[in-house]
Amino acid sequence: MxxxxxxxxGFCFGVEKVIKIAEDILKKEGKVYCLGEIVHNQREMERLVSLGLVTIDYETYRNMKNCKVLIRAHGEPPETYKIAEKNNIQLLDGTCPIVYRLQKKVKIGYEEMKIKDGQVVIFGKEEHAEVIGLKGQTEGKAIVISHLQELDQIDFSKPVVLYSQTTRNKKKYRELGREIRKRINGVADINELIINNTICxxxxxxxxxxxxxxxxxxxxxxxxxxxxxxxxxxxxxxxxxxxxxxxxxxxxxxxxxxxxxxxxxxxxxxxxxxxxxxxxxxxxxxxxxx
Ligand code: SF4
The missing domain is CATH 3.40.1010.20 (4-hydroxy-3-methylbut-2-enyl diphosphate reductase, catalytic domain)
Incomplete structure (x- = not known):
């Protein structure tokens, strides 16, 4: 056969990079805290835990002081960085460069929408770590849509800037963009819809x-x-x-x-x-x- x-x-370069950061620090120090599951793979998690990786949740993180914490490839909202500064936590930032750039874009988009009274829309899952990081760039104001059925959250008479979580399906993202365009058409100026290609x-x-x-x-x-x-x-x-x-x-x-x-x-x-x-x-x- x-x-x-x-x-x-196998690993994309963002995941490869953060795992390398974890392995290097584990080799030197034998233990490292990571905010959230570093990789969504139980078997790889078991391997890293056996080397000394300790996964912490947000509540634990908020109460930690004077230590090092690893940020995974999904990235984090600004709040996480503020806590680090306040509590003297040294962040080992493993945010994937693609996610980091997307965060910056979403932030700029949000600033523009604030001026125009428009909306930032993110195609993704509300509870997904990357989306939490992206929404954080908009002071929590972005509208997160995971299905066409949720489109009613958008006010189609106002400008819209659309982004996608990096790991979503391209075809579904195109469908979503088309549907938003259809609903805006006739209600507002179609030029007020900006669709960004942000799938990795x-x-x-x-x-x-x-x-x-x-x-x-x-x-x-x-x-x-x-x-x-x-x-x-x-x-x-x-x-x-x-x-x-x-x-x-x-x-x-x-x-x-x-x-x-x-x-x-x-x-x-x-x-x-x-x-x-x-x-x-x-x-x-x-x-x-x-
Ligand atoms: S954006 Fe996500 S999928 Fe793409 S390389 Fe980075 S971590 Fe991997």
């Missing part, structure tokens, strides 16, 4: 390459943490292309009968899936098919 690991799957290419390109990869195999094993939004999105893409796609979080979930009639198995994953996990999956497939 042919077994192939998708060479374009690391994600958008993967959508295309994973489609092709999924098509080329009889069975697709998609390895990802269950709470990775990018993982959910990319798995959906695999499913669309190849109905014989399975979502797994660990090699232990693989069942021998999945390989019935399969001549080739493709292994791929999210931007938060470590390469070593995909290799473990490949080894397991090999041992089950022998």
């Amino acid at each position: 042919k077994i192939e690991i998708d060479q374009r799957s 290419n690391q994600v958008a390109n993967r959508e295309l390459t994973i489609r092709e990869f999924a098509r080329n195999h009889d069975l697709v094993l998609f390895a990802s943490g269950k709470n990775s939004s990018n993982g959910k999105m990319l798995f959906q893409v695999c499913k669309e292309e190849n109905p014989n796609s399975r979502f797994i979080s660990s090699e232990s979930e693989i069942k021998k009968n999945w390989f019935d009639n399969a001549k080739s198995v493709g292994i791929c994953g999210a931007t938060s899936t470590p390469e070593w996990l995909m290799r473990n999956v490949a080894d397991k497939v090999k041992s089950l098919s022998e």
Whole structure:
């Protein structure tokens, strides 16, 4: 049986960068606090915890003083930086440069909308860490939309500037933009709608390459943490292309009968899936098919 690991799957450079920061500090100091889960992958979390990574929540963070805290790739709202300053916390800032640039853009957009009495709209999940960081750039005023059904929150008679969480689906973002344009048309000046292309290419390109990869195999094993939004999105893409796609979080979930009639198995994953996990999956497939 042919077994192939998708060479374009695995950590994006933002996740790779923050994990490297964590590993370097853990090597030197044996312990580091991280505000929130550094990566949405349970297996990688277990590895880092065994090296000394300690995940803290916001309540704990607010009460900490005189220590170091790692900021993950998703970025943080300004409030987090203010607390650090007040409590003498040294931040090891692992914010992905793409997210950082997006935060700056959202901030500028918000300042412009304040002058025009307009609205900042973010396509994303309200509770997602990146979106919390983005909304923070707008003093909490941005309207967050995750489905077309939520569009009624927008006042279409006023200017709108639209951004997307970096890991959202491009097609859905285009649909959302089209629908907003439709509703503004006739109610206000259409030029008062600005749609920014802010989906990360690391994600958008993967959508295309994973489609092709999924098509080329009889069975697709998609390895990802269950709470990775990018993982959910990319798995959906695999499913669309190849109905014989399975979502797994660990090699232990693989069942021998999945390989019935399969001549080739493709292994791929999210931007938060470590390469070593995909290799473990490949080894397991090999041992089950022998
Ligand atoms: S998906 Fe893109 S924006 Fe998000 S952390 Fe990775 S590289 Fe950065």
